[in-house]
Amino acid sequence: MLKVRIIPCLDVKDGRVVKGVKFVDLVDAGDPVEAARAYDAAGADELCFLDITASHEDRSTLLDVVQRTAEACFTPLTVGGGVRAVEDIRRLLLAGADKVSINTAAVNNRQFVREAAEKFGDQCIVVAIDAKRVSPDGAPPRWEIFTHGGRRETGIDAIDFAREVVSLGAGELLVTSMDRDGTRAGYDLPLMKAISSAVSAPVIASGGVGSLDDLVNGVTEGGVSAVLAASIFHFGTYTVSEAKAHMAAAGIPVRMV
Amino acid sequence: MNTVVVVDYGSGNLHSACKALERAGNDAGSEVTVRLSSDPDEVLKADRVVLPGVGAFADCRRGLDAAPGLTEALTELVQEKGRPFFGICVGMQLLASRGLEYEITAGLDWISGDVAPIRPADPSLKIPHMGWNDLTQVRPHPLLDNLLNSGRSRDAYFVHSYALTAARPEDVVATTDYGGAITAFVARDNVAGSQFHPEKSQGFGLALLSNFIRWRP
Numbered sequence: 001m002l003k004v005r006i007i008p009c010l011d012v013k014d015g016r017v018v019k020g021v022k023f024v025d026l027v028d029a030g031d032p033v034e035a036a037r038a039y040d041a042a043g044a045d046e047l048c049f050l051d052i053t054a055s056h057e058d059r060s061t062l063l064d065v066v067q068r069t070a071e072a073c074f075t076p077l078t079v080g081g082g083v084r085a086v087e088d089i090r091r092l093l094l095a096g097a098d099k100v101s102i103n104t105a106a107v108n109n110r111q112f113v114r115e116a117a118e119k120f121g122d123q124c125i126v127v128a129i130d131a132k133r134v135s136p137d138g139a140p141p142r143w144e145i146f147t148h149g150g151r152r153e154t155g156i157d158a159i160d161f162a163r164e165v166v167s168l169g170a171g172e173l174l175v176t177s178m179d180r181d182g183t184r185a186g187y188d189l190p191l192m193k194a195i196s197s198a199v200s201a202p203v204i205a206s207g208g209v210g211s212l213d214d215l216v217n218g219v220t221e222g223g224v225s226a227v228l229a230a231s232i233f234h235f236g237t238y239t240v241s242e243a244k245a246h247m248a249a250a251g252i253p254v255r256m257v
Numbered sequence: 258m259n260t261v262v263v264v265d266y267g268s269g270n271l272h273s274a275c276k277a278l279e280r281a282g283n284d285a286g287s288e289v290t291v292r293l294s295s296d297p298d299e300v301l302k303a304d305r306v307v308l309p310g311v312g313a314f315a316d317c318r319r320g321l322d323a324a325p326g327l328t329e330a331l332t333e334l335v336q337e338k339g340r341p342f343f344g345i346c347v348g349m350q351l352l353a354s355r356g357l358e359y360e361i362t363a364g365l366d367w368i369s370g371d372v373a374p375i376r377p378a379d380p381s382l383k384i385p386h387m388g389w390n391d392l393t394q395v396r397p398h399p400l401l402d403n404l405l406n407s408g409r410s411r412d413a414y415f416v417h418s419y420a421l422t423a424a425r426p427e428d429v430v431a432t433t434d435y436g437g438a439i440t441a442f443v444a445r446d447n448v449a450g451s452q453f454h455p456e457k458s459q460g461f462g463l464a465l466l467s468n469f470i471r472w473r474p
Contacts, residue, residue, distance in 0.1 A: 002435060003412060040459070044447050045288045045389055076414060076457045096272045098416075098457065121312030123385050123416045126391040153426040171385050171416075202383040225383055249357070 003255040004219050005045035005226035006243055012053050013062035033068045040073040042240040043257040051081030065096045070096020080128055089116055099148045101126040104147045117169025127170040131158035132178040143188050150178035159198050164201040176206040184210025192222030204228050212246040219252050262303035265293045266320035269404045277456035281466035297330035305340055310347030314356030318348045341472050342448045351452030355422050367445050369424035377436025385418045390433040398430040398444050400468045413453035447474040
């Protein structure tokens with residue numbers, strides 16, 4: 001039986017982990033490679049780097065981090081942030097990324113998704129969808145795509161966008177609720193459910209995890225194939241194996257190592 | 258000396274496959290040299306060969322054909338010299354007779370069968386089949402026996418939308434369940450291949466590659 005994946009996500013800026021990772025005795029808590037290696041050893045099912053470096057003129061720092069991670073961790077690695085051109089994807093894949101996540105570039109130009117999927121295969125193209133609820137309380141829910149960390153609205157319906165990018169070749173969707181991100185109030189479950197039931201591709205839930213029950217709810221109520229979390233793991237609130245044990249106890253198939 | 262050539266035909270992430278083989282060689286206590294090459298002469302000198310592959314079947318076939326003499330060298334090494342061969346993901350699918358992805362493309366035809374889209378009966382099952390899934394061993398094979406009978410996790414990492422259906426059931430060594438049995442591991446004589454990615458399957462995958470490095474079919 002296919003297992004639900006648990007994916008720790010590391011925000012990386014100028015080749016360093018933002019805020020650091022406090023959960024294990026790392027010599028250098030700011031080194032993404034060391035953090036990735038620790039998560040790999042802890043049984044993470046995949047790893048995710050989100051590059052939030054302001055300037056994308058010099059990508060060599062990120063490529064070096066990806067390459068060193070791929071040498072140390074034999075587990076799937078997704079890298080996102082600032083991916084704008086086919087050449088960006090090629091460099092990340094050659095450095096050792098298994099999947100590349102596209103965000104703003106997919107919003108600005110849907111054909112980029114098609115071009116990327118045709119060139120590298122659906123399986124390595126993830127489209128990251130940042131969505132915010134725009135309908136008033138009590139009204140039927142509606143979400144729109146936001147870019148620039150949730151600051152810029154686009155007027156694009158999130159469900160329509162999800163369907164469109166999957167039809168163009170996105171192999172997976174990483175759905176982040178901009179309302180929940182950083183709140184620890186749990187995933188936006190109606191959003192996850194609406195997208196996961198609208199598309200044939202797997203969906204990763206992101207944004208808002210504060211407890212292990214949130215991970216369970218993402219799967220049982222949100223219908224997602226994978227759960228992504230950052231702070232609950234980084235701050236040592238829970239380990240990956242505690243998360244898996246909790247999900248297994250709730251009847252969710254997980255990979256025990 | 259044990260030289261493993263990873264066939265480089267422009268297909269995706271070869272870095273991981275090379276690093277995983279180097280690590281697996283260390284784990285196996287074997288002195289292994291891993292070379293990335295598309296040069297037929299280099300291939301013919303290999304003690305064993307790994308054919309990786311991601312993306313579409315037809316693209317990968319075109320990539321193989323684009324390197325002059327490469328397919329012939331692989332065929333000579335594997336079919337005549339009997340050297341151990343391992344195909345990964347689309348590299349395993351290329352062993353089949355035909356790929357039915359977008360168009361009909363001829364495979365190497367070392368394992369009779371077709372590669373066709375996965376169509377799970379349950380519409381809630383997502384495509385691609387992506388993530389960790391456990392293996393069911395259908396028949397014994399030296400590359401898997403000590404892994405699947407050891408009480409350790411039997412999960413391997415899959416990511417694919419197409420699957421190989423072998424014409425001869427005895428070529429299938431292991432399957433995985435995704436709305437029905439999916440071919441996960443095939444083997445015939447000195448040829449083996451996995452639909453899953455051993456280079457991405459943590460300890461399980463490294464142990465499998467160690468077995469391959471020691472394999473004397």
